[in-house]
Amino acid sequence: MPKKYGFVQELIKNRTLFLMLLPVLAYFLVNNYVPMVGIYYAFVRFDFNTPLFRMDFIGLKNFEFLWRSGKLTELTYNTIGYNLIFIGLGNALSVTVAILVSEVKSKWFKKITQSVLFLPYFVSFVILSVIVFNIFNFEHGVLNTVLKALGADPVDVYSKPKVWILLIVVFYLWKSFGYSMVIYLAAITGIGEDYYEAAKIDGANTFQRAWHITLPMLKNTFVILLLFSLGTIMKGQFDLFYQMVGNNGLLYSTTDILDTYVYRSLKVTFDMGMATAAGVYQSLFGFTLIMVVNGIIRKINKEYALF
Amino acid sequence: MKIKEDRSSVWFQLIAHAVVVAGSILCILPFLLIVSASFTSNASIIRDGYSLWPKDFSWEGYKVIFQVPDEVLRAYGVTSTVTVAGTAIGLLLMTMAGYVLQRKDFKYRNFFSFFIYFTTLFGGGLVPYYMLVNNYLKFTDSYYALIWPSLMTPFLIILMRSFIGSAVPDEVVESAKIDGAGDFLIYWRIVMPLAVPGLATIGLFLALHYWNDWFSSALFINDTAKYQLQFYLYNIINTSSFLTSIGAGAGIILSEGIPSETMKMSMAVVVTGPILLLYPFVQRYFVKGLTIGAVKG
Numbered sequence: 001m002p003k004k005y006g007f008v009q010e011l012i013k014n015r016t017l018f019l020m021l022l023p024v025l026a027y028f029l030v031n032n033y034v035p036m037v038g039i040y041y042a043f044v045r046f047d048f049n050t051p052l053f054r055m056d057f058i059g060l061k062n063f064e065f066l067w068r069s070g071k072l073t074e075l076t077y078n079t080i081g082y083n084l085i086f087i088g089l090g091n092a093l094s095v096t097v098a099i100l101v102s103e104v105k106s107k108w109f110k111k112i113t114q115s116v117l118f119l120p121y122f123v124s125f126v127i128l129s130v131i132v133f134n135i136f137n138f139e140h141g142v143l144n145t146v147l148k149a150l151g152a153d154p155v156d157v158y159s160k161p162k163v164w165i166l167l168i169v170v171f172y173l174w175k176s177f178g179y180s181m182v183i184y185l186a187a188i189t190g191i192g193e194d195y196y197e198a199a200k201i202d203g204a205n206t207f208q209r210a211w212h213i214t215l216p217m218l219k220n221t222f223v224i225l226l227l228f229s230l231g232t233i234m235k236g237q238f239d240l241f242y243q244m245v246g247n248n249g250l251l252y253s254t255t256d257i258l259d260t261y262v263y264r265s266l267k268v269t270f271d272m273g274m275a276t277a278a279g280v281y282q283s284l285f286g287f288t289l290i291m292v293v294n295g296i297i298r299k300i301n302k303e304y305a306l307f
Numbered sequence: 308m309k310i311k312e313d314r315s316s317v318w319f320q321l322i323a324h325a326v327v328v329a330g331s332i333l334c335i336l337p338f339l340l341i342v343s344a345s346f347t348s349n350a351s352i353i354r355d356g357y358s359l360w361p362k363d364f365s366w367e368g369y370k371v372i373f374q375v376p377d378e379v380l381r382a383y384g385v386t387s388t389v390t391v392a393g394t395a396i397g398l399l400l401m402t403m404a405g406y407v408l409q410r411k412d413f414k415y416r417n418f419f420s421f422f423i424y425f426t427t428l429f430g431g432g433l434v435p436y437y438m439l440v441n442n443y444l445k446f447t448d449s450y451y452a453l454i455w456p457s458l459m460t461p462f463l464i465i466l467m468r469s470f471i472g473s474a475v476p477d478e479v480v481e482s483a484k485i486d487g488a489g490d491f492l493i494y495w496r497i498v499m500p501l502a503v504p505g506l507a508t509i510g511l512f513l514a515l516h517y518w519n520d521w522f523s524s525a526l527f528i529n530d531t532a533k534y535q536l537q538f539y540l541y542n543i544i545n546t547s548s549f550l551t552s553i554g555a556g557a558g559i560i561l562s563e564g565i566p567s568e569t570m571k572m573s574m575a576v577v578v579t580g581p582i583l584l585l586y587p588f589v590q591r592y593f594v595k596g597l598t599i600g601a602v603k604g
Binding site for chain 1: 315316319320322323324326327328330331333334335337338340341344352353355356357358400401403404406407408410412413414415419422423424426427428429430431432433434435436437438439444455456458459461462464489490491494515518519521522525526537538540541544545568571572575578579582583586590
C-alpha cells in the first residue's frame with residue numbers, strides 16, 4: 001500500500017460512503033460520547049440550574065457518601081451475580097432448545113412452536129410485572145388460589161427477598177431466551193447439510209451429531225453474544241428489575257442492582273450526587289472488568305479477544 | 308442408499324418434541340391468564356382469584372376503558388407516532404451504516420465499527436445522559452425525547468452489517484460499480500431489495516422496542532398527554548389516582564367501585580394486541596434475518 005494514502009484521500013474517494021455513515025457516527029458522538037464529559041458531574045456539588053463547569057468542585061465527596069452508604073458491595077455483587085447467571089443459564093437454555101427445535105422434523109410443528117417460544121419477547125416489561133403480580137399477589141394470585149384450594153396457607157411472596165432471586169432468573173429466561181434461541185437457530189440453519197450426511201454415513205447417532213457438529217459450529221455465534229453481554233456486565237436488565245420489584249424496599253437486599261439504585265437516586269430520592277457517583281463507579285468498574293477479561297482471553301486465544 | 312435411523316434418533320425426536328411442547332405451554336400460559344382475567348368479572352377475581360378460564364364471564368373491564376376512550380386513544384396515538392417515525396428513521400440510518408461498514412473497499416470500516424461498539428463498553432451513566440437530553444438537547448416533554456434515545460443500537464448495526472455482508476455478494480456491487488452506479492444508488496436499488504429479511508427483522512426489533520418503551524416517558528415526560536402507552540398502563544397499575552380519573556370520566560364514583568382488577572387486565576390486552584398482530588407478517592423472515600457474523604470486520 002502506498003505510504004501517502006491517508007485519511008484525506010480516502011475521504012475524497014469514498015465521500016458518498018462517508019456521508020452515508022455520517023448520521024450514525026454523529027448520533028453516537030452526541031448520544032454516547034458527549035455524555036462521557038458528564039462524568040465530571042460526579043465531582044461537583046450538583047445544582048440543577050448551573051452549567052456543569054461552573055458548579056463547585058468537591059473532589060471525591062460524592063464517592064465518599066456512596067461508599068459510606070454501605071450499599072456498594074451489595075449492589076455490585078447483585079449486578080454481577082445476576083448477569084453471570086443470565087449469561088450462563090440463558091445461553092445454555094437457548095442453545096439446547098435451538099438444537100431440539102432444529103431436530104424436529106415436522107415443518108408446521110417447528111413453525112408454530114418457534115413462534116410460541118418467541119412470544120414472551122413481545123411482551124413489555126410493564127405487562128411482565130402484571131403477569132408476575134397475577135401469579136404471586138397475596139390476595140388473589142394464582143399461587144395462593146391454588147394453595148388455598150389445597151388447604152395450605154397462602155404465602156406472601158412480596159415480602160420474601162430470597163424467593164425473588166429465583167423469580168427474577170426464571171422470568172428473565174422466560175422473556176428473553178426465545179430471542180437468543182432464534183439467533184442460534186439461524187446459525188444452525190446455516191450449517192451445511194453435508195456435514196450431517198457425512199457423519200451419518202460414519203455411523204454417528206443424533207446425540208453425537210449434535211455434540212460434535214452443531215455445538216462446535218455455534219461457537220462463533222456464542223462468542224459474539226458473549227461479547228455483547230460482557231460489555232454490559234455492570235448494567236443490569238433495568239426494566240426487568242424495576243418492573244418486577246418496583247419501589248418495594250423489602251426486596252432490595254436481593255434485587256437491587258446498580259441501575260435501579262441510580263434510577264431511584266435520580267427520579268425518586270433526587271440524590272444527584274449519589275446517582276452520578278454510582279453511575280461513574282458502574283462505568284469505570286465495568287470497563288476495567290472488561291479490559292481484564294479481554295486481556296486474559298487475548299493471552300489464551302487471540303482470535304476470540306474483543307480487541 | 309437409505310441410511311437407517313438408529314434407536315437413539317427416535318429417542319432424540321421424542322425428547323425434542325416433549326421439551327418443545329412443554330416450553331411452548333410455559334410460554335403461552337401467562338398470556339391466557341391475562342386474557343382470561345380481562346374477560347372475568349371483577350367480583351369473581353376478588354372472590355376466587357385469577358384462573359385460566361373465566362369463571363364469571365364479563366366485558367366490564369373493556370367497557371370501562373372504552374366508555375371514555377380519549378386517554379387510551381391519545382396514548383395509542385403517541386406510541387404509534389413514535390414507533391412509526393423512530394422505526395423508519397432508525398432503519399434507514401442503520402442500514403446505510405451497515406452497508407458502508409461491510410464494504411471491503413472502505414478503509415476505515417473496522418475503526419468506525421469499533422467507534423460504535425465501544426459505546427457498549429463505556430458510557431457516562433444515567434445522570435449525564437439525563438442532563439444531555441434534558442438540559443442541553445432540551446427534548447423534555449417533546450416527541451424527540453421519546454424517539455431519540457432508542458433510534459439505534461450498536462448490536463442492531465452489527466447485525467445489519469453482517470446480514471448485508473452475507474446477503475449481497477461482492478460481485479453484484481462490483482459489477483454495478485463498473486456500470487457506473489454511484490454508491491448510494493447501489494445501496495438503494497441493489498442492496499436494499501436483497502436485504503429485505505434483515506430489514507424486516509431489525510425493523511421488528513426496533514418497532515418492538517418503541518412500542519414497549521416506558522422508560523423514556525418515565526425519564527423525560529411530565530405532560531400526561533405525551534405518555535407512551537406502556538407508561539400510561541404502568542400508571543394505571545401503580546397509581547390509584549389514574550384509576551379514579553378514568554372512573555370519574557366513565558361516570559363511576561369510586562365508592563361504587565371501578566372494576567379495577569379486570570380493567571387492568573383488559574388494558575394489558577389492549578396495549579399488547581397491535582404489536583402481536585405485526586408478528587405473523589415478519590415472522591417468515593426471522594431466521595434468515597438473524598444470522599450474525601463477527602464483530603470484527
